[in-house]
Structure formats: C-alpha cells, structure tokens
Amino acid sequence: MRADAKKNYELLLGIAREVVAEHGADASLRDIARRAEVGLGTLYRHFPTRDALFEALLRGGFDALGKEAVALATAESAADALVAWLRQIVAMAHAWRGVIAVMVAAIDAPDSALHASCVAMKAAGTRLLVRAQAEGTARSDIDGADLFALVGAMAWLGDQPALAPRADHLFSVIAGALLTSTSAT
Amino acid sequence: MRADAKKNYELLLGIAREVVAEHGADASLRDIARRAEVGLGTLYRHFPTRDALFEALLRGGFDALGKEAVALATAESAADALVAWLRQIVAMAHAWRGVIAVMVAAIDAPDSALHASCVAMKAAGTRLLVRAQAEGTARSDIDGADLFALVGAMAWLGDQPALAPRADHLFSVIAGALLTSTSAT
DNA sequence: ACCTGAACACCGTTCAAGT
DNA sequence: ACCTGAACACCGTTCAAGT
Numbered sequence: 324m325r326a327d328a329k330k331n332y333e334l335l336l337g338i339a340r341e342v343v344a345e346h347g348a349d350a351s352l353r354d355i356a357r358r359a360e361v362g363l364g365t366l367y368r369h370f371p372t373r374d375a376l377f378e379a380l381l382r383g384g385f386d387a388l389g390k391e392a393v394a395l396a397t398a399e400s401a402a403d404a405l406v407a408w409l410r411q412i413v414a415m416a417h418a419w420r421g422v423i424a425v426m427v428a429a430i431d432a433p434d435s436a437l438h439a440s441c442v443a444m445k446a447a448g449t450r451l452l453v454r455a456q457a458e459g460t461a462r463s464d465i466d467g468a469d470l471f472a473l474v475g476a477m478a479w480l481g482d483q484p485a486l487a488p489r490a491d492h493l494f495s496v497i498a499g500a501l502l503t504s505t506s507a508t
Numbered sequence: 509m510r511a512d513a514k515k516n517y518e519l520l521l522g523i524a525r526e527v528v529a530e531h532g533a534d535a536s537l538r539d540i541a542r543r544a545e546v547g548l549g550t551l552y553r554h555f556p557t558r559d560a561l562f563e564a565l566l567r568g569g570f571d572a573l574g575k576e577a578v579a580l581a582t583a584e585s586a587a588d589a590l591v592a593w594l595r596q597i598v599a600m601a602h603a604w605r606g607v608i609a610v611m612v613a614a615i616d617a618p619d620s621a622l623h624a625s626c627v628a629m630k631a632a633g634t635r636l637l638v639r640a641q642a643e644g645t646a647r648s649d650i651d652g653a654d655l656f657a658l659v660g661a662m663a664w665l666g667d668q669p670a671l672a673p674r675a676d677h678l679f680s681v682i683a684g685a686l687l688t689s690t691s692a693t
Numbered sequence: 694a695c696c697t698g699a700a701c702a703c704c705g706t707t708c709a710a711g712t
Numbered sequence: 713a714c715c716t717g718a719a720c721a722c723c724g725t726t727c728a729a730g731t
Contacts, residue, residue, distance in 0.1 A: 328695060353723065362697040367725075424668070431670040465681065472671040472678055476661040483609070485616040486657040493657055496650070500685035513714060538704065547716040552706070697730075704723065711716075 332369050335359050336379055343380065347482075348421030352376075375436040377425055384415045385440045392447035402460035405451040406498045409474060412444060413494060416478035423478035430471065445471045455502070462503055473497055517554050520544050521564055528565065532667075533606030537561075560621040562610055569600045570625045577632035587645035590636040591683045594659060597629060598679060601663035608663035615656065630656045640687070647688055658682055 324332070338359040342350045352373070356366040370376035388411060395404035416423040429437035430445065449467030456463050477497060481490040509517070523544040527535045537558070541551040555561035573596060580589035601608040614622035615630065634652030641648050662682060666675040 325694060331696085351723070352725095363725090364698070364727080365696055368695075373724095427668045427670050464677075469674050469678060469681070472665055472668075472674045473681075475668065475671060476665050476678070479664045480657055480661050483612045483657075483660065485612050486660060489654050489657045492649075493654060493661070496654070496658075496685055497682065500681055504689060510713060516715085536704070537706095548706090549708080549717075550715055553714070558705095695731085697728105699726105699728090701726085702724090705721090707718105707720085709716105709718090712714085 328369075331359075331361055331365055335361060335366055335369055339376055339380060343419060343422075348377070348419065348425055372436060374425060374429060377419075377422060378436040378440060381415075381419065381422070381437075381440065384418075385444065388412055388415060389443060389447055392451060395451060396454065400460070401451070401455040401458040402502050405448075405455045405461060405501070408448065408451050409470075409477075409498060410494065412448070412474055413477045413481065416474070417481040417490075420482050423475050423482065427471075427475045448474065452501075460503055461501055465501060470501075473501075513554075516544075516546055516550055520546060520551055520554055524561055524565060528604060528607075533562070533604065533610055557621060559610065559614060562604075562607060563621040563625060566600075566604065566607070566622075566625065569603075570629065573597055573600060574628060574632055577636060580636060581639065585645070586636070586640040586643040587687050590633075590640045590646060590686070593633065593636050594655075594662075594683060595679065597633070597659055598662045598666065601659070602666040602675075605667050608660050608667065612656075612660045633659065637686075645688055646686055650686060655686075658686075 335355065339350075339355050342355045342358060346354075352366055353363060356363045359366075370379065388408070391411060392408055395408050398404035398407075416426070426437060426441050426444075429435040430441045432438055435441075445467055448470045452461055452465065452467060452470050455461035477490065477494050480486045480493055520540065524535075524540050527540045527543060531539075537551060538548060541548045544551075555564065573593070576596060577593055580593050583589035583592075601611070611622060611626050611629075614620040615626045617623055620626075630652055633655045637646055637650065637652060637655050640646035641650075662675065662679055665671045665678055
C-alpha cells in the first residue's frame with residue numbers, strides 16, 4: 324500500500340471509530356468521508372462495503388475474544404468460563420451499537436467481510452459450551468447456534484435505550500438458564 | 509372525516525399492510541403512497557409519523573392481546589397463562605418484522621402514537637407475571653420491565669433470518685427461565 | 694495507484710398551490 | 713377539508729476524470 328493510501332486508511336478508520344461511536348452501526352458513510360476530509364470514493368476504495376469497514380474496526384476485538392476463548396478453555400470451571408466469555412462478547416457488541424445485527428446477518432452471508440470473524444466467534448463459543456456440557460454444568464439441549472443467537476439477543480437488549488438498564492440483570496437470567504441448576508451463578 | 513378522506517385512509521392502510529409485510533418496519537413511506545396512487549402529503553396527513561401508521565396497523569392486534577390477557581388472568585395455571593400470552597405477543601411482533609424495535613423505542617417516548625399501546629402491553633404482561641409470582645410459579649427477581657425487554661429480545665430473534673430457526677426453541681429456554689423449576693414447561 | 698466529486702437513484706419531511 | 717407534488721436536505725453507490 325502506498326504511503327498516502329495507508330495514511331488515508333488509518334485516518335478513515337479513526338474517524339469511523341468516532342462516528343460509529345456517536346451514531347451506531349448505521350452511521351452515514353458520507354459523513355465519515357466528510358469528517359475525514361477525504362473523497363467519498365476513497366472511503367469506498369478502502370472499504371468497499373459497510374461490513375468491510377466494521378471488520379476493520381472490530382478486528383482487534385475479535386482477536387482478543389478469540390485468544391480469551393483459548394485461555395478460558397482450560398479454566399477450572401467450564402461453566403464460569405463460558406459465562407465470562409459470553410459477558411465479554413456481549414460487552415464488545417454493546418460497545419458498537421447496532422453492530423450485532425450486522426454480525427448476525429453476516430453469519431449467513433459467506434461473502435461478507437465479517438463472515439469469517441463471526442463464524443470464528445460462534446465456533447469459540449461452541450467450544451466453551453461443549454466443554455461445559457461435558458462437565459455437566461451446561462444444559463444439553465442447546466448448541467452453538469442457539470448460543471450465538473442468545474448473544475445476539477442479549478447484545479440487542481443493551482442497544483435499546485429503553486431496555487439497556489435491564490440488560491445486565493437479564494444477562495444473568497439468560498446465562499443462568501444455560502447452566503444446569505447444580506451450578507447456577 | 510370526509511368520504512374521500514376516509515377512502516384514502518383505508519386504502520393507505522391496506523397498501524401499508526402489504527408493503528410492511530414485504531419490507532418490514534422500515535418500508536419506504538414514499539413507496540406506500542406511490543402504490544396507493546396517492547400524493548405523499550396525503551399519507552402524511554393521515555399518518556403524521558411512522559409510529560402513527562404502525563399504531564393503526566397494529567391496533568387490532570393490541571386489542572386482541574389485551575382481551576386475551578384479561579381472559580388468561582383467570583386461567584387455572586398462572587404460569588401457563590403467562591407463557592401462552594408471551595407466545596402470542598412474540599408472534600404478533602414477528603408478524604410485523606422490525607416493529608419490535610419501534611415498540612421498544614415508543615415505551616420511552618410519551619409522544620409516540622404507539623406509546624399508550626406499548627404501555628398497555630407491558631402492563632398486561634406485568635399482571636400475568638405478578639399473578640404467577642403470587643402463585644409461586646414464576647421467579648420473583650423479575651418485573652414487568654424485564655418481561656417486556658425479554659419479549660423484545662425474543663421477537664428480535666425471530667426477525668433475524670439467520671436466527672429465526674432457533675427462535676421457537678429459545679422461546680422455551682427463556683420462558684422456562686422465568687418459571688420456577690417446580691413448574692418447568 | 695490512488696484520489697476526487699459529480700451523477701444517479703433513492704429516502705423522509707414540509708408546504709405552497711390547487712380543488 | 714382535503715389532496716398534490718415540487719422542494720429541500722439528506723442517503724448509498726458508481727465511475728469518469730484527474731494526479
């Protein structure tokens with residue numbers, strides 16, 4: 324990548340971070356280009372699609388969550404590990420208002436720039452779930468797809484201003500429902 | 509209301525029903541007016557806001573759910589009544605893709621045309637919940653606001669094509685989490 | 694190689710002008 | 713009273729023209 328291109332790329336990413344923090348996942352791409360004082364075509368050249376932009380914005384978070392899942396895979400309590408990881412992925416989605424809907428759509432769209440990351444997150448969650456199930460502390464009538472869907476639902480709750488105050492409490496309720504009663508958290 | 513106005517009102521409502529069924533809650537109002545072969549201003553005259561249009565579209569459903577809640581208030585099992593009603597309100601939201609987010613926003617917006625109906629739905633759910641709690645079959649650390657939020661989350665799940673196949677199963681999981689273990693459904 | 698911004702096809706919302 | 717549609721201020725996306 325040419326030096327000036329690289330500069331624009333980084334600049335756009337920084338401004339996008341700000342604008343998305345302000346306006347959520349459906350922020351205006353035009354606005355981002357405008358604030359970055361860059362042609363609209365430049366934004367499209369670097370991020371040909373909205374998903375591509377989010378992939379770049381979230382890459383760091385995805386990496387961290389992936390590593391965290393690996394670390395938690397050997398934790399003493401598989402149930403606690405699962406819940407701790409769920410809490411983190413919900414928090415990340417919550418940090419990017421509205422992005423959860425984009426992620427959920429991407430999991431069914433192989434061509435989305437977010438597809439691989441979302442599949443990886445789903446797989447990581449599945450591994451933690453399966454381990455807790457093997458341990459006997461997570462209910463067995465749930466699979467990775469269910470878990471991914473519940474993460475979506477919990478993140479969505481946090482995205483709605485009217486519901487956000489309940490999000491933490493409802494996280495406990497839902498997380499509790501995933502665990503078998505002997506190890507309720 | 510003048511006869512021609514009334515005709516336009518009904519016409520718009522019918523077309524809106526179709527268009528919203530096709531495109532969900534963020535359907536184009538312009539498109540509705542166009543398909544109804546009516547000036548865009550006419551649509552705005554009858555439905556000054558998107559919420560006003562949805563209020564008109566959903567009024568029948570809200571009425572039915574309200575009556576159903578009254579009927580269920582004397583059902584033998586308060587727990588079953590609660591779950592049955594939850595299933596119905598989630599189904600109604602599901603029938604109008606995307607409308608749940610509008611409803612959730614309206615509950616915090618006293619000026620929304622949907623506000624009263626949403627408050628009524630929340631209150632109806634709360635009554636069924638309280639009765640089940642009194643009966644000892646619903647957990648006591650949940651209130652009406654939590655219930656409304658969970659309805660939102662469950663309806664949202666059904667709205668996402670990638671998650672919809674899991675919506676029924678997850679409804680059971682979440683509904684089960686609301687009940688005390690002695691009466692798991 | 695990369696950047697720019699006009700062009701196109703859409704929105705939601707308002708409001709002067711018509712009947 | 714009611715209807716119409718142009719006008720305005722926005723979008724996302726593409727692409728010819730520039731450097």
